[in-house]
Amino acid sequence: MANKNISKVVYGGKTLIDLTADTVTADKVLKGYTTHDKSGAPITGTCTFNADTSDATAAVAEILTGKTAYVNGVKLTGTMKNNGAVTGTISTKGESYTIPVGYHDGSGKVAISSTEQAKIIATNIRSGVKILGVTGTMSGTEGAKAESKTATPSTSQQTILPDSTKGFNYISQVVVEAIPYNESDNPQGGVTVTIG
Template sequence: MPVVKIKDPETGEWIIAKNMTGNVNDSTFVSDEYDATQDQVDEGRKFYVAGERLTGTRPIISAQQTVLTAKTPSKTIPRGAHDGSGKVYIVPEQKTVVPGITEQSVIPSEGKVLSEVVVEAIQTEEKSVSPSEVDQTVTPSDGKYLSEVTVEAIQTEEMTVAPSEEDQTVIPSDGKYFSKVTVKAAPKTDLSGVSATADKVLLGSMFMSADGVLTEGTMNDWSGDLLSSLSVSSDGSGLTAKSPVNGYMTTESGLYLSNESIVSAAGLTADKIASGNTVFGLTGTGGGMKMKEETLTPQFKYPQNGYCYITISAGITAEFVVISFYPLFTDLEAPSNVRNIIYDLRNIVVPDYTPVSLSSQYQGFSWIVHQGDGVAHPEGQLINNGQNITLAFAQSGYSNFYAMVTGWKVFGK
């Protein structure tokens, strides 16, 4: 027999009918097929399942108002019974943005959500610029942007300039620029009447030749020489002084063009002129000065006892000596300019370690002279008298000093 449930008309609850008689098919009842659970029935509500009276546990949610914002973008709806009056909503707002030259962040007001962002139209303007000789910066007015910049066309002009002997500065009209400047050709100089030649013009003076070439004169100027009539013989007397060869003199006699030679009255005689040489037509018979020269393949002279020795076999009584060499601090150093040291051996006394005049790089470089005995002779006159001359180069403070000799000349009798 099925369980019969009868709804209490006062409480609305269902009760189980017991000790019922008669036809129960006409009664209202709940069958065992009902499967509601307590969490599906409102809290405090009674119900029957399979003849068992149960109380619902589903919470009843009162009305709630929830505003969604950027900080609270969502809302979780709790489980329970709602009366339908609660709301979950947003508060929209609209904002307007003025365009700028930097990025802008548009943020809604507190508790609101942006429904629309209006970016105002850019305020534009056009500007024109006149060309200038200097750079120009074109900026828009405050709150505006340049939609167009027009650079005006350059105002040009042409000018023709006549040639002049002086420098000329050509300046365009105010506000204009030159598109072309024409300098007229200089008129050609008429040189048809030019008859001067180089031998008729003083040495060092320039003239324009008949063919239009700037030319230097070649005529000697003897204005500083005083000539007088001399009677000199072949040994220095009996010859009459003549004018210089092809020269010019500012004397009453004017211009001389003579191929004759002259002899002065200064006591010049043949024995005072080196044999084989001719001075003013007088052939010398004297001994004169002899020279012995030797050019060497550049060779290193290494230090020995602190000196670099160079031995010269003169074979003559030396009065002057010229040494050409490179001073080096190391045999691997590239040579600098050749040093030429000239000494008058007749008069100069060379003490030990006398500085030689060199650049600051070689300050302290010195040399002394030895005669053939290999012993330093810092005192006395250094006359060779036929002996060998030994030059000893020394570098104070440098043990790795070298000399590269390229040649020497000895002058004597």
């Protein structure tokens, strides 16, 4: 009797110890700790982890590269890239920035390129129009130099343009002279009418 394992003790009709329904096994006890199984035999733990990770759902792509974690009792080594502080710029209308897959430390920024930001000034935006918080003041006539011209009608088509060699870039008005008209007596006793 002394050499047998005792798993249940009943004294005076009262159960003092009962291990018979226990389910503990060595792989469920932390390594280095001892206990008894349902037969009363001593067992030494072999488990090297101290948490139940059976409900963990992380995948290697969700763990930083080089870092390790236990998921469902399995040690995983992460593959998620550490991007740190990612920065990007947008330079054209309709352009977008694609955020790379991986971890970001929260200090990265995406902005309109400095070249394009320098163009977003009030004098480059028509008056009454607001772009990215900047309200325009441009009237549309800045840098304009008007020219007034006079044209004499002829039997040929004429194209009236500003004289760009003198710095004019638009015509403010064109005055069309009256068509010359002249009457004179002729030797035959009639009247000669000259138009143009």
